[in-house]
Amino acid sequence: MATSAVQSSYAEEEEHRVASKAARLRRIEHRLYNAPEGLRVSDLARDCGVTRRTIYRDLEALESMGVPIWEDSGRFGINRATYLSTIRLNLNETVALYFAARLLAHHSDEHNPHTVSALDKLAAGMPAGTVAEHIARVADLVRERPVRTAYVRILEVLTLAWAEQRMVRLRYRAPNRELTERDVAPYFIEVSRSAPAAYVIGHDRLRAAIRTFKIERIETAELLDESYTVPTDFDPYAFLARAWGVMDETEVEVQVRFSARVAPQIRESLWHHSQRLTELANGGCELVMTIGGIREVLPWILGWGADAEVLAPPALCAEVQAHARRMVALYDGGQAS
Incomplete structure (x- = not known):
């Protein structure tokens, strides 16, 4: 009986030791990945509460598991370019x-x-x-889709700049504008929900303000040695909360009336977190949203054709009317007004 108890105690101790080492390896891996300049063995030993000799063995264990460890002048780190984290999914x-x-x-x-x-x-x-x-x-x-090497390269530079918080120099051409050079601190990279496009949001030194750049319009991107810090009061999700897509412009309340034919489709989705839906006696519905500007929501409204009537704001109503007149002129063979 006593022998059995000793064996059980030893097994539990061994299991704890294995679990403890696994947790320590995960901690070391996390610490090294988040320290671009590397860490000394003494730092890791103090952080984990073990000896330097144990840390050296742990580093060897991580290398044997495929973690790309580098060493330079007594500092150890992880090569981010070749690093592949381990994730277990059900x-x-x-x-x-x-x-x-x-x-x-x-x-x-x-x-x-x-x-x-x-x-x-x-x-x-x-x-x-x-x-x-x-x-x-x-x-x-x-x-199977076409490769755009320049776009991929620019996205790689922006991703590295964002991950390491380094400034990036962009040559950017907005529609119908001259090519400009911008030094930008990337705060966030966002994918538009309304179009196949990605954007980088960051502080633009030229404009001395936060700006949004469509990545497809960036002609070149150069990683700079200068680092930056994202302001603690910048929340990308709050920044994008009003936007229909990614552009945060002047706040405006949009009111659209939908016909009974498409109302079921409108009801079944959450189009914007601010939306308010009102049912109409004829089976239609009215959608009211407070969003940042009308530019990005316009194509969505036009996509509903004559089943969507813009009630507010007047500027959006005028845009839809202008598009409708041009379409009529196009298909009638006449001239757009």
């Missing part, structure tokens, strides 16, 4: 990522090799079966 979590992958495939209009690589790895890491096959197929769909 089936439902994997399906959630599959939904995201499908949305990405619908939304993307070019072949991004990093997207393809991520999807390939996700599919390869799953047991063979239906979900893995469909994720692999999504990767193939993206792979």
